[in-house]
Amino acid sequence: MTRIIVVTSGKGGVGKTTTSAAIAMGFAKKGHKTAVIDFDVGLRNLDLIMGCERRVVYDIVNVIYGEATLNQALIKDKHCENLYILPASQTRDKDALSQEGVGQILEELAAKDFKYIVCDSPAGIEKGAHLAMYFADDAFVVTNPEVASVRDSDRMLGILASKSRRAEQNLEPIKEYLLLTRYSPERVRIGEMLSVADVQDILSLHLLGVIPESKSVLTASNSGTPVILDEKSDAGQAYVDIVARYLGEDKPHRFIEEEKKGLFGKFFGSK
Amino acid sequence: MSLLDYFKITKVSSASVAKERLQILVAHERSSKNQPSYLPQLQKELLQVIQKYVNVSNDSISVNFEQDDHQETLEVNIVLPDKPR
16 A cells, blocks of 8 residues: 655745655665655755756656656656655746646556655645645654744644545545654753654644754755765664654654763764 | 842743743634634624614624534624613
């Protein structure tokens, strides 16, 4: 059975594309045939984060309009043979996506035995965001510990519960998971940042994992390699944990507490 | 202000302020999300009708919509002035 996962947040800049790239790579590295789709028509960026921007020939809008086949548009990832990327169109109008078109692409991917389809939602609650979540089975709600992001996440939860295919057809609701990104335990300790518990209190979501604020996210995007491949980095490990937890492994949460610095770290500063 | 006050840790953390603001806001937005969209217009038109007969102020009417598993309730509350003029 194919599982469709939407990575969503409402607010922009919280880490949706970083997360989409990381978890899609994570599933593929675990041996699952995975596709990751960019729904941000007009402002595509997943191709850059995945490092395949120079291999984009056709995009999702070309497939919907019959200008290319799905096979022509899918880009095989260079790091992992189980992973395929379907880029968004950079030139078309953001209303170029249609519900039937997206539905057909997802069906075709399911028929090609894709196990996981990761839908990278654009920010906002307009058409692209709507279509990214409409067919989803699971939602990864990416949230920063910050008021605007938490509020927008709550708004997004309302939309997931009322405007999705599962809601409209009275099926089992979308399973929602919280991914708290850009977390800084130091700032939480001194009362400058909402804690994991605070955000969970407000959103009442199942926590899939916490991704610490990390320099490695920027360096990974600089080179176009999903951060999950940087196994030494904290953010990379956090995403490895998240993928494992989603797949049913029992992994204790990390990166919520401050790391105890050793004597060496205290004097010379770590990281 | 005594000198001691300077040493007291009475400052509320900004994170707890954020949490409180969010809890109030999210609760409010969740309750208004389920309301039918005609509610503001209904309130406006009801007020116009009532004002034809009674001199009530614009904020003397409240329209509430509540929903539980079995029923939906539309509650209209109008405060009439003390002495009808």
